[in-house]
Every structure is written in structure tokens, then in C-alpha cells.
Amino acid sequence: MAAARVEVEPKAAQEAAQVPPAEGIKARMTQNAQNAGKAEEKSPPEKKLLVQNILPTTVMGVGHFRNLRQARAEGKALKSLSTSLRERDENLEGPCALGCIVSACCQRFNNIRFFMIFYCILLISQGMIFGLVDLSIDHFQKVYHLKATEILAPSLTYDISSCLVAILIAYYGGRGNRPRWIAVSSILVGMGSLLFSYPYLTGGDYQLKIEIEDICQATKVIGTCQDALPSFKSKYTSFFIFGQIVQGIAGIPLYILGITFLDDSVDRYSSGIYLGLGEASTMTGYALGIAIGAPQVQTFVNSTSSTYTTENNGGIHWLWTWWIDFLLAAFIAWSTLIPLSCFPHSIPGTARLKAEKRKQPGWPDARLEQLEFGTTIKDLFASVMILMKNQVFVCLALSRATENLLVIGVSEFLPKYIENQYELTPTVAATLAGLVLFPGGAIGQLLGGVIISKLEMSCKAIMRFVMATSTITLILLVFIVFVRCERVQFAGITENYEGTGQLGNLTAPCNSQCECSSSFYSTICGRDNVEYFSPCFAGCTDTKIFGSRRLYYNCSCITKGLSTQDDQGDFNDAESGKCDAKCYKLPLFIAFFFSTIVFAGFSGIPGTVAILRIVSEEQHSLALGVAFVILRIFGTIPGPLVFKMVGESSCTFRDTGICGSAGSCWIYNKTKMAYLLVGICFLCKGLTIFFTAVAFCIYSRPTKESTNTLSSPGEGKSKRKGTN
Numbered sequence: 001m002a003a004a005r006v007e008v009e010p011k012a013a014q015e016a017a018q019v020p021p022a023e024g025i026k027a028r029m030t031q032n033a034q035n036a037g038k039a040e041e042k043s044p045p046e047k048k049l050l051v052q053n054i055l056p057t058t059v060m061g062v063g064h065f066r067n068l069r070q071a072r073a074e075g076k077a078l079k080s081l082s083t084s085l086r087e088r089d090e091n092l093e094g095p096c097a098l099g100c101i102v103s104a105c106c107q108r109f110n111n112i113r114f115f116m117i118f119y120c121i122l123l124i125s126q127g128m129i130f131g132l133v134d135l136s137i138d139h140f141q142k143v144y145h146l147k148a149t150e151i152l153a154p155s156l157t158y159d160i161s162s163c164l165v166a167i168l169i170a171y172y173g174g175r176g177n178r179p180r181w182i183a184v185s186s187i188l189v190g191m192g193s194l195l196f197s198y199p200y201l202t203g204g205d206y207q208l209k210i211e212i213e214d215i216c217q218a219t220k221v222i223g224t225c226q227d228a229l230p231s232f233k234s235k236y237t238s239f240f241i242f243g244q245i246v247q248g249i250a251g252i253p254l255y256i257l258g259i260t261f262l263d264d265s266v267d268r269y270s271s272g273i274y275l276g277l278g279e280a281s282t283m284t285g286y287a288l289g290i291a292i293g294a295p296q297v298q299t300f301v302n303s304t305s306s307t308y309t310t311e312n313n314g315g316i317h318w319l320w321t322w323w324i325d326f327l328l329a330a331f332i333a334w335s336t337l338i339p340l341s342c343f344p345h346s347i348p349g350t351a352r353l354k355a356e357k358r359k360q361p362g363w364p365d366a367r368l369e370q371l372e373f374g375t376t377i378k379d380l381f382a383s384v385m386i387l388m389k390n391q392v393f394v395c396l397a398l399s400r401a402t403e404n405l406l407v408i409g410v411s412e413f414l415p416k417y418i419e420n421q422y423e424l425t426p427t428v429a430a431t432l433a434g435l436v437l438f439p440g441g442a443i444g445q446l447l448g449g450v451i452i453s454k455l456e457m458s459c460k461a462i463m464r465f466v467m468a469t470s471t472i473t474l475i476l477l478v479f480i481v482f483v484r485c486e487r488v489q490f491a492g493i494t495e496n497y498e499g500t501g502q503l504g505n506l507t508a509p510c511n512s513q514c515e516c517s518s519s520f521y522s523t524i525c526g527r528d529n530v531e532y533f534s535p536c537f538a539g540c541t542d543t544k545i546f547g548s549r550r551l552y553y554n555c556s557c558i559t560k561g562l563s564t565q566d567d568q569g570d571f572n573d574a575e576s577g578k579c580d581a582k583c584y585k586l587p588l589f590i591a592f593f594f595s596t597i598v599f600a601g602f603s604g605i606p607g608t609v610a611i612l613r614i615v616s617e618e619q620h621s622l623a624l625g626v627a628f629v630i631l632r633i634f635g636t637i638p639g640p641l642v643f644k645m646v647g648e649s650s651c652t653f654r655d656t657g658i659c660g661s662a663g664s665c666w667i668y669n670k671t672k673m674a675y676l677l678v679g680i681c682f683l684c685k686g687l688t689i690f691f692t693a694v695a696f697c698i699y700s701r702p703t704k705e706s707t708n709t710l711s712s713p714g715e716g717k718s719k720r721k722g723t724n
Contacts, residue, residue: 096342109339112265112347116274118336119182119258120281125332126189126254127285128292129247132325133196133240135293140236154240156637161248163632169252170625171380178261179343181253186337188250190330195243197326199236214522214534215552216514216541256624263612263620265347268357269456271612276449276605280442287438292325294427354617383619387626392614395695397627399466399688400607401635406600406684408639411437413647413677414593420668421484422589423581432590440594444601452606459613462606463696469602470689476596477681483592484674485583489530491537493653493667497557504653510557511539521666524552525579527561527572533653533666538574550576596681603688614699646676 095102096110141151173181258278263271387393414437419429448469452462489495492506501508506518516536524532524540532538539556544566551566555573563571608624615623650672651665 095344097344098338098342106342110343110348112262112274115179115265115340115343115347116262116277118339119262120277122182122186122189122333122336122340123254123278123281124285124288125193125329125336126247126251127282127287128289128329128332129189129193129196129285129326130282131286131289131291132293132322132329133244133247135290135296136196136322137240139296144233152641154237154244155640157241157244158248158251159632159636161245162251163248163629163637165249166252166256166625166628166632167380167384167622169249170256170621170628171383172375173253173257174260174621175375177345178253178257179340179345181257182261183337183340185250185253186333186340188246189333192243192246192250193326193330193333195239195246197323197330198239199232200322200326202235214520214536215543216511216516216536216539216556252625252628256621256628259608259624260612260620264354264617265350267353269453272449272451272453272605272609274449275608276446279445279449279604283438283442283445287434287442289325289329290430290434290438292328293322294431296321296325357617383622384626387615387619387623390615392695392699393611393623393627394630395691395698396607396611396614397630398634399603399691399695400611400627401631401633402684402687402691403600403603403607404631404635405639406681406688407441408636409643409680409684410597410677412640412643413673413680416647416668417673417677418586418589420487420673421670422583422586423485423488423578425578436590436594437597440597441601444598445604447598448602449605449609451602452609457606459610460696460699462610462613463692463699466603466606466610466692467689467696469599470685470692473596473599473685474682474689476592476599477678477685479592480589480596481674481678483585483589484670485581485585487670488579488581490667491530491532491557495530498559506533506537506653508557511537514539522576523578524574524576526555526558526574527563528558529561529579530558531579532557532574535574540574544568544570544572552576600681600685607692610695643680646680647673650676 096106097103137151137154140146169181259275262274262278266274415426415430415433418424418432419426422429424432451457452465455461457465487494491497492501492508493503496503497508497510500510507516514536516534518533520534522534524535524538526532526538535543535552535555538552538558540552540554540558541556542553544551544553546567551572552574553570553572558573563573565571611623611627612620648665650669651667652669653667654665
């Protein structure tokens with residue numbers, strides 16, 4: 001090791017000595033380190049060089065030592081510093097207690113496993129709320145025929161609010177009792193859920209008062225938009241915005257402080273498993289929220305009833321159960337409040353684990369641990385600047401942002417894609433998309449964390465793993481393009497009413513007398529195996545209900561095909577619902593896409609672990625906070641709007657809307673949708689590989705110069721062997 005070190009030129013050392021430290025950060029040795037270096041204190045020039053060289057290169061710009069004697073002195077100082085840090089960590093360990101109440105039987109629960117149980121329960125509850133909110137907002141948009149821009153406020157408030165407070169909570173919360181911060185999050189999660197439930201809880205005539213007969217010569221709208229409609233719309237929007245703000249603030253301690261607490265409380269190669277369990281819990285909660293909320297929107301979506309009414313005393317009792325779902329999620333969140341409040345600042349054994357991590361090879365910026373960061377805003381800005389000068393960190397943060405772009409793009413696109421590609425109802429398509437996305441994502445996140453933990457991957461190995469799994473994801477995406485179906489004939493869109501009409505126009509001579517409205521999409525399948533926008537546009541004048549089936553008769557636009565006889569001896573012309581596409585590729589598509597989502601999820605937890613590995617221990621929380629802001633700015637905030645606009649570009653037919661509002665898109669170009677879906681995934685995964693590759697190349701540079709820098713004997717030996 002001594003022979004490997006080189007001297008710094010005197011002139012260069014003098015120039016480096018003139019570089020001032022970052023403003024607001026006070027670098028000082030601990031008391032033990034000062035005692036260990038008493039011999040060096042008698043030589044002012046040597047002490048000056050020692051203090052300068054122990055600062056990280058991002059602050060001082062000096063990475064070499066002048067001579068062997070000074071290097072040995074610094075080694076003693078760092079060893080003494082390590083002892084001091086361990087003593088500090090041991091002082092932070094405490095018993096399981098609720099305030100000043102300490103119970104002996106409670107101490108058996110004072111370990112990371114029981115903390116993980118309550119932490120996962122809280123994550124599941126917020127995941128449920130995410131699912132319910134997304135479902136409710138989507139339903140609200142369809143009921144009131146809102147534009148995409150009108151729904152942005154309640155949709156994006158969570159991301160914006162969490163982005164604004166992420167760095168502050170990460171910086172100051174990371175210095176305090178993190179379990180207590182997470183306990184506060186449980187309170188806020190429950191409060192936010194109650195805010196979401198309030199518009200439904202108060203009730204009122206908040207729906208459109210509309211009655212429709214969807215058959216020919218009787219199609220009419222009875223009544224208009226109620227006067228109470230704007231009041232509910234305003235109430236819904238305002239309370240959902242407030243709820244999203246509260247949820248956004250609550251999420252920061254959960255997804256930043258919770259991660260760093262888990263990482264500190266387990267050994268270096270076990271954190272991936274625990275973080276994977278946490279991410280899988282959130283996705284499980286989201287899927288659970290979709291499952292319990294989906295039955296409440298089935299009545300509205302793609303209704304084919306001949307009389308569609310939404311009067312307050314009529315058929316909307318199912319809407320009133322929204323508040324029950326939100327109340328259930330709040331109760332689950334609040335059930336974790338007392339248990340989480342009992343955990344100490346650090347779990348017993350944390351000091352020992354941290355000391356072992358500091359001794360392991362490749363531990364980053366060990367000398368940064370002796371920097372004392374203050375509580376002023378200047379200190380905060382200086383700390384952030386240190387991170388932003390870390391090019392590897394910035395690249396890994398951008399890689400995480402592109403990963404989330406992929407999740408957002410697929411979440412926006414997949415339900416519509418399955419619905420239109422395989423001729424399914426919106427409810428069935430959304431269910432299948434959920435079965436593909438959330439279990440696949442949860443399995444991928446969990447397996448990604450388990451693999452890097454069991455194989456004890458170094459930081460460079462983790463980056464290789466992310467690039468390899470992302471490449472496999474791109475290969476699987478290629479096959480998805482070919483797993484698609486041809487669309488069935490649709491009257492007025494792909495078929496021109498047997499030559500009597502025009503493409504792009506739903507009205508033809510056979511239904512011109514019906515005065516049909518395109519405001520209500522109620523698709524039927526004729527005996528000619530052609531789909532019609534509604535029974536009215538098919539010219540049907542009679543209808544009957546047999547169990548769950550609705551049949552239509554005397555349809556003037558349907559003249560071909562075999563007619564079947566019903567139970568009463570009449571011959572029907574059409575049946576409610578979509579026509580059978582006679583495409584049997586759906587199972588193959590589900591298998592391919594599920595595998596793609598699993599491999600795509602492999603990158604999530606390894607990306608987070610890599611960020612924790614390349615920054616100092618004292619900056620773990622702040623690093624995740626800054627990465628969280630980058631993720632929001634480049635991922636979750638612009639992502640939904642961009643992908644929604646891209647998806648709408650494949651729209652083939654949009655209805656006229658009701659009450660003067662914009663209509664919804666009901667029919668899409670299948671081929672264009674397939675290429676858009678694969679293109680979005682390709683772009684996001686390609687950017688993930690690019691940013692990770694750049695981070696890998698930058699991270700590899702210091703290892704070539706490891707012989708010129710100070711390192712512990714174990715670290716230098718490890719680097720020479722190439723284990724890093």
C-alpha cells in the first residue's frame with residue numbers, strides 16, 4: 001500500500017490548500033480523532049494538509065496525500081473516527097417504548113422484522129388509496145365527460161406536493177427519529193383518505209339527470225344537467241386536491257425515511273430483500289384498491305341498458321359505497337400508528353451493522369462522515385450541491401426516472417390496448433391489465449431485490465444487472481408487436497353500411513330517421529358480425545331482456561347473416577356487447593407481457609440500492625430525496641399528460657359528448673396502438689440502459705486510480721482483485 005502511493009507536487013498542494021470548503025459545512029475532527037493526532041498538531045503545515053486531505057474531493061478538490069507519514073496519521077484519525085461514529089450510533093439505540101412507558105414484554109418486538117410488518121401494512125393501505133383514487137378520478141372523468149387537462153389538478157397534485165417537500169423532509173427527517181416520522185405518515189395517510197371520502201359521504205344530487213331510450217325513433221334525452229352538478233364537481237375537485245396534497249406529504253417519510261431506516265437496520269447484502277418486500281406491498285395494496293373499487297364503476301361503463309338513469313333516488317346506491325372503501329383504508333393506516341411510535345431511533349444492533357459496513361470494501365466517501373452538516377438552509381443547499389456534483393448519482397437518479405416513465409406509460413396504455421385489440425369490455429380489459437401489471441411488477445421488484453442480496457452484488461455488478469435485465473426486456477418487447485389481432489368490422493368506421501354510407505360517419509340512410517346521438521356508447525353486435533355504435537345506429541326498434549342478455553329486433557341496417565330465435569319465438573337481429581374477434585392470441589399476449597413486466601421490475605430495487613451505495617451514510621436520506629425530486633420532475637409529473645396525448649393520437653372515433661362537454665374516444669387504431677405501446681416501452685428502457693451505462697463508466701474510473709488514493713488495507717486489496 002505504501003509503495004502504491006505517490007507524492008503530490010508541492011505547488012499543486014499549495015494551490016489545493018487555497019480552495020475553500022463549501023460554504024455552510026463545518027468540517028471538524030471528532031474528539032477521539034483529535035486525541036489520536038496529537039503528534040501531528042505540533043506541526044502546523046502537516047495538520048493543515050491533513051485537514052484538507054480528509055475532506056471529500058467534491059468539497060476540497062484534493063484526493064492525494066503528500067507523504068507516507070501524513071497518510072499514516074490520517075489512517076489513525078479515520079480509525080479513531082470510526083470508533084467515535086460507532087459510539088454515537090450505540091447511543092441512538094433504545095428500547096421499544098411509547099413515550100416514557102417502557103414494557104419488558106415489548107422488547108421482544110424491538111427488531112426489524114416486526115417493524116417491517118407494520119411498515120408493509122401502512123404501505124398496503126396507501127397503495128389501496130392510490131388504487132381507489134385512480135379509479136375514482138377515471139370514473140369521475142367519464143361521468144362528467146371531462147377533458148384530460150381538466151382532470152390534471154386532482155391527478156398530479158400528489159406528485160407536485162411530494163416533490164416540493166421531499167428534500168426538506170429527507171434532510172431534516174433523516175436526522176431525527178425516523179420511525180416517529182413514519183408514524184406521523186400513518187396519521188396523514190388516514191386523514192387524506194377521509195378527505196377523498198367526504199364528497200361521497202355528503203351525498204346530494206351530484207349525477208347527471210338523464211334518461212335515454214337507445215333504440216330507433218325513441219332516442220331522446222329527458223332532462224338536462226342538474227343545477228347541483230357544478231356544486232358536486234367543485235366539491236369533488238377541491239377535496240381530492242386537498243387529499244392528494246396530504247397523501248403527497250405522507251409519502252415522503254414512507255418512501256425515503258423508511259428505506260434508509262431499513263437499509264441501516266440490516267446488513268449490507270440483505271437490504272434488497274427488505275426493500276423489495278416494501279415495494280411489493282405498495283403494488284399489492286394498489287391491486288387491492290382496484291379490486292374493491294371496480295364493482296362500483298361497472299354499472300356506468302359501457303352501459304347497454306335501454307333506460308339509463310342517474311337520478312339520486314334511482315339507481316345509484318352503488319356510488320355511495322365509495323366512502324366505505326376510503327374509510328377502510330384509513331382504518332388500516334391508523335392501526336399502525338401506535339406500533340410504529342414505539343420503535344426507537346435505531347433498532348438494537350444497528351451500530352454493529354453500520355461499523356461492519358464501514359469496514360467493507362468499496363464503502364463510499366468514508367471521510368465524509370466526519371463532516372458536520374448544520375440545520376440551516378445554507379447547509380442544506382451545500383449538501384445538495386455535493387450530491388449534484390456526483391455524476392454517478394445523477395445518472396442513477398435519471399435512470400430511476402425513466403423506469404417510472406415506463407410504469408406510467410404502460411398503466412395509461414395497457415387497459416385501452418387490451419380492450420381495443422382483443423374486443424373486450426372496459427371492465428374485463430382493466431381487470432386483465434391489473435392482473436398483468438401489479439402482480440408482475442411486484443414479483444419483479446421482489447425478485448430483483450432478492451437476487452442482488454443473495455448474490456451479494458457489488459455496486460458495479462448491480463449496474464451490470466440492471467443493464468442486462470433491461471436488455472432482456474427490450475427483446476421480449478419485440479415479440480409483442482406480432483401478437484395482435486385484426487379488428488372486426490365496425491359500421492361507419494371500417495365498414496360503410498354495405499355501401500350505403502360513408503366511412504367516418506355513423507349516420508347512413510338506414511338510420512337517418514332515428515335521430516341517433518353519439519353521446520352514449522352502447523355497442524351491439526349484429527347477426528352480420530358487424531359492430532354498431534348503439535342499437536339506434538343499427539336501426540333497431542324493439543328490445544327484450546333475457547337474463548343478462550339484451551336482444552334487439554327489427555334493425556333496419558342489419559340485412560345479412562343468420563338470425564336466431566329467442567325463447568318467445570321471435571328472431572333477433574343483434575345482441576348487446578362486442579362481436580367476437582375470433583382472435584385467440586390473448587393468452588399469448590398476457591404471457592409475453594407478464595414476462596416483460598417481471599424483467600422490467602428487476603431494475604427497481606437494484607437502482608435504489610445502487611444510489612445508497614455510491615453516497616455517504618450521512619447523505620442517504622438526502623440522496624433519496626433529491627432522486628425523488630428528479631423522478632417527479634422528469635417522470636411522474638409530465639409522464640401522464642404526455643402518454644395520454646400519445647394514446648389519444650391513435651383515436652379513430654370520438655363521441656360528441658353531453659351537456660356541451662368534450663366527448664370520449666371509444667374506437668382506436670389497433671396497429672397504431674401496438675406500435676405506440678411497444679415504442680413507449682422501448683424508449684423508456686433504452687434510456688434506462690443509457691443512463692446506467694454512463695453511471696457504470698464514470699463509476700469505473702476511480703478504481704484505476706485506487707493505488708494513488710488512501711484506502712483501507714482491505715479495500716485496496718479488494719480493488720486489486722477486481723471485486724468492486
